[in-house]
Each structure stands twice: as structure tokens, then as C-alpha cells.
Amino acid sequence: QVQLQQSGPGLVKPSQTLSLTCAISGDSVSSSRTTWAWIRQSPSRGLEWLGRTYYKSTWYKDYAVSVKSRIIIDPDTSKNHFSLQLHSVTPEDTAVYYCARDLHGARSFDIWGQGTMVTVSS
Amino acid sequence: DVVMTQSPLSLPVTLGQPASISCRSSQGLVYSDGNTYLNWFQQRPGQSPRRLIYQVSKRDSGVPDRFSGSGSGTDFTLEITRVEAEDVAVYYCMQGTHWPYTFGQGTKLEI
Numbered sequence: 494q495v496q497l498q499q500s501g502p503g504l505v506k507p508s509q510t511l512s513l514t515c516a517i518s519g520d521s522v523s524s525s526r527t528t529w530a531w532i533r534q535s536p537s538r539g540l541e542w543l544g545r546t547y548y549k550s551t552w553y554k555d556y557a558v559s560v561k562s563r564i565i566i567d568p569d570t571s572k573n574h575f576s577l578q579l580h581s582v583t584p585e586d587t588a589v590y591y592c593a594r595d596l597h598g599a600r601s602f603d604i605w606g607q608g609t610m611v612t613v614s615s
Numbered sequence: 616d617v618v619m620t621q622s623p624l625s626l627p628v629t630l631g632q633p634a635s636i637s638c639r640s641s642q643g644l645v646y647s648d649g650n651t652y653l654n655w656f657q658q659r660p661g662q663s664p665r666r667l668i669y670q671v672s673k674r675d676s677g678v679p680d681r682f683s684g685s686g687s688g689t690d691f692t693l694e695i696t697r698v699e700a701e702d703v704a705v706y707y708c709m710q711g712t713h714w715p716y717t718f719g720q721g722t723k724l725e726i
Contacts, residue, residue, distance in 0.1 A: 539718060601652065602664075602709075607663060
């Protein structure tokens with residue numbers, strides 16, 4: 494049974510970096526069958542895909558245009574997890590952040606993490 | 616980006632009665648492989664989204680058969696034959712055909 498367990502702080506100061514980790518059990522971050530994504534949800538923006546990483550002979554990363562200049566998603570094969578870093582945050586980045594799995598060919602999100610509420614405030 | 620528009624945004628229902636949610640996309644959702652990547656998610660209060668339906672009409676494992684999906688092109692529907700109390704949730708459609716994937720704004724099902 495595949496599970497995703499998120500961790501990270503729930504409060505970040507403006508201009509600082511939001512950092513979250515998604516630990517994978519029952520699957521591998523470097524599987525050639527899967528893509529690993531971050532999605533956020535806020536009342537103002539709804540559900541918003543932020544970016545993804547996947548391995549197919551080499552690592553690939555894609556980011557949403559809205560955050561492309563500020564985001565890094567990194568896999569860690571030694572810990573079987575992947576992380577999200579969002580730099581220079583503002584109160585507009587306040588949201589519930591989710592990690593999720595997308596099986597190649599499914600073009601969907603079949604497994605989700607439990608969600609982390611992140612508030613950007615001084 | 617493809618815009619997904621759901622209606623209604625709020626759906627009062629009676630237990631045991633049917634319910635229907637519409638989702639329209641701003642572009643057709645047939646992918647180059649011939650499949651249509653339209654999904655439906657259920658989000659109960661305080662929980663993460665849970666996928667119910669993928670590729671328009673395929674139910675995920677464990678999803679009750681009272682949930683069904685249909686549609687084609689740009690118009691899609693999620694139907695619940697007989698609403699139960701556990702179905703109180705917000706329902707989202709999501710397209711996976713065009714990059715980036717995009718979600719509808721959600722429909723709140725209320726008893």
C-alpha cells in the first residue's frame with residue numbers, strides 16, 4: 494500500500510523559504526513508472542499544481558509558471574522522499590500543501606499526502 | 616491553461632435522492648493517445664482529495680458503484696444515484712490531458 498507522509502513547519506515568515514518533505518512508502522521516488530508532484534489549495538486559488546519531478550534515465554523537473562522563479566522540487570533517493578522549497582514567500586502563499594503521486598500514463602493523482610497547512614505571517 | 620468550470624458550486628440534496636455535477640473544459644480533453652483524461656475527486660471536510668473516477672468513467676478501487684462518470688469532448692458529469700450521508704464533501708473535476716493539469720473550482724454537496 495503506497496503512502497505519502499508530509500513533514501515541515503506550518504508557519505513561515507514573509508520573504509523566507511517554505512520547505513516541506515514528502516516521504517514515500519510502498520513505492521520508490523526513482524521508479525520509472527511514477528511522477529511525484531506538489532499541489533496547493535487555498536480559498537483564493539483553489540487547487541493549484543505547483544510542480545513535479547520524475548526519473549526516466551535522468552531526473553526531470555517541471556514547474557508551474559506562477560512559481561517557476563521561486564520553486565525547487567528535489568528527490569532524495571537515499572531517503573526515498575522528495576521535497577518542496579518555495580523561496581521569497583508572501584501571505585499569498587498561505588495554503589494547504591499536498592504531495593501526490595501520478596502514475597505514468599494515468600495523467601492523474603491517485604495517492605495524496607495528508608496535507609500541511611502553511612501560514613505565511615510575521 | 617485549460618479552464619475547468621463546474622456547476623453548480625453548491626448542491627443541496629436529500630438523502631436517498633440522486634445528484635449530478637457538471638464540469639466543462641475550455642478545450643477538448645482527448646489526448647493524442649485517444650484517451651480522455653478527466654478525473655473526479657472527493658474531498659471530505661478536513662481530508663485530502665481522494666480520486667473517485669479517472670478517464671471519464673473508470674471507478675477507483677473501493678469507490679461505491681453509486682458514483683459514475685460520463686461525458687466527452689468538453690462536457691462531463693459526475694452522478695450519484697442515491698446520496699448517502701458520507702457523500703457530504705466537495706467534488707472537483709481535474710483534466711490531465713493538457714499541461715499543466717488544472718482543477719475545477721469545486722462543488723459542495725450538502726444534505
